[in-house]
Amino acid sequence: MKECIAMLLAGGQGSRLYALTKNVAKPAVPFGGKYRIVDFPLSNCVNSGIDTVGILTQYLPMVLNEYIGNGQPWDLDRSYGGVHILPPYQKASGSDWYRGTANAIYQNINFIERYEPKYVLILSGDHIYKMDYGKMLRYHKEKNADCSIAVIDVPPAETYRFGIMTANRNGRITRFQEKPKKTDSTLASMGIYIFTWEKLKKFLEDDEHDNTSDNDFGKNIIPRILAAKQKVYAYAFEGYWKDVGTIDSLWEANMDLLDPRVPLDVWDPDWKIYSRTAGRPPHYVGRHANVENSMVTEGCVVDGELESAVLFAGARVGRDASVRDSILMPGAIIEEGAQVSYAIIAEDAVIQKGAVVGARPEHTADLTKWGVTVVGEGVVVGAGAKVPPKAMVEKNIKAGESV
């Protein structure tokens, strides 16, 4: 038996990442030079002493399945426990897609019960943060809670984007508002829950029998458990946490890695973030290069200028090319003289000679038209072509063309 196991919700499409999730589920989107988003919750689990993780997948699971494999890179290849991919499956009583996050867990009650856990940790696969779930579990036990919800203080102006909790002085949650227009509290739910399993199981079963329910944790389970006057506590988290569900937030979170003032540190040897790596030679910086405030990893070749750039494995930047405030995903190629600013260049995309992609805000007359440019996987932007800010490029662009 296991005291606590984790269930990671990784089925979401991540439609607001557009071109970046055309071929992969959101948790498999590359992040931070050599990671994928899912590496953060998985590494947190292992570093917190949780060695059994179920990953619930549904949307385009192939890349994620292959990436997770037997879980060895995260030390999750265990003879009892370890990491397991849990797609929807056929049962004697029929088969069903996961209808909501709660339904996804409901459909895997059998998996959970194989480990006879006392507690179940529910995680989502679209946040970047480092957190010791062990501390949260201790809090949950101290409070003798039925459910603990990790919360983070957000600016009042942002509360409308989150599920907002109101808690009393002891941390007990008295009220929950989903994306409220107006509220007094600034405690936002991080989508991280610890449940005492026997309680959660009961509420999942009740929810499943409610035909009006969307079978969603935030929308249905949490209000239901609060309405039933169960002991629901807020666990205050301090530190870096970011939802990377949009192009802008994904770009920002990558840039946060480069900002010495932001406490997101992947170099800390005491809390390593693990990933499956391709194993390429060290990166090479050529004689014409100028690299400042950037992250570069194995297999990259840089002979141009980098300023506030995050390069993934095998990205190449040619001579006289410049990459500023941008992200180059694995295998992206920026040819000689091309200029990339405020952009995300997806895997294996090619920006040919002299092309200009994106622009700096200060070089954009109409700031309402400014934003991060995205060039999709494998897209070729022809020599000398121009791609404006905020563009979402999913098809090849011919040489010399202006979009």
Place this chain on the structure above:
Amino acid sequence: MTGKDAMGIIFPNFHDASLPELVDHRTTASIPFGGRYRMIDFPLSGMTGAGIRNIGVIVRENYQSLMGHLGSGREWDLSSKRGGLTIFPPFGREGGVEYRGRIQGLASVMQYLQEKRESLVVMSDCNIACDLDYRALIEAHLESGADVTAVYERAPIKEGMQNDNYTFRLDAEHFVKEVRINDYRKGMQNVSMEFYVIGRELLIAIVKEAMVRGHYNFIADVLSKNLKKYKMFGYEYTGYRARIYDMRSYFEENLRLLETGNLDALFPEERPVYTKVRDEAPVRYAIDAKVFKSMLADGCIIEGEVEHSVLFRGVRVGKGAVIKDCVIMQGTQIGPGAVLQNVVTDKNVVVGPGQHLTGAANFPVFVGKNSTVGAPPAPAATAKKE
């Protein structure tokens, strides 16, 4: 033909004698090379890439670091129920030299050789990093009809190699007609790289026969004296190679990887070189970093200047420090304002703030493992200051 019908034997300790500083705590096989590799990664990845499933590593001494590096062999896909990696620690006497020559080493694993089913044995030392296509080598061996195939390169005999080389005289069909031991001639020679392919049964017979006669050296005692009995084919390797035979060659071969095209030549995409994974984060370049013509492995944090240098994993270069023409091994910390030129630092060296170390292009300064040069800096540079 794939390597499935061949097994591999790797000798990690040959050539230790010519690299005293670097093998103080390790074998030639575990010498760090090329930013994130160890010398044994090259033959190991080459063999497994060709489909060889059984590899035995016959160690003589100083093998702790090697065992740590190889583990279960998982990184090379050798952690397998059928076949895989077998490490043979030295047997016999306490402390002393455990075997002399290839023959005695092979004799010590006779049972392993006998119980395998592969018809061929591929043997390799660990002093040369190269991109040898073992599949092509095995094919050439079978096609030639030879008893033994030996790999050689066309190269001059450098000063440091004069006490550790074999050269071949070849006939028109590339069969070896004469072997010269510790050749001293000037000009290009056929220099043995000491990779061999031989029939397993024949190898067993040769080793047994040599042992009873007190012959321990595979080439000098056995093959070179029996070239009529055992036909030896010479297979020329023409690809990129880095032969490590002294401190200077170690230094130069690391820096030679920085010349255009050399990285791609040693690490072609179709034949990847695997090594132990260390889960380091990408390299962090700070705002004032200046880096030219260098290669850097993951986990480094650069706040100063680096030019024409190879930095291994997890190196820290402090603010205002200048690293030029250097090979800086894993975990080295260079304090703020330190200036290093023509220096090789072994693992986990600490260079204090403002220290100056300068070697010559033909004679690098070597700083031994775990040494501290000058006063250690205040807490190590970190990527993020809180």
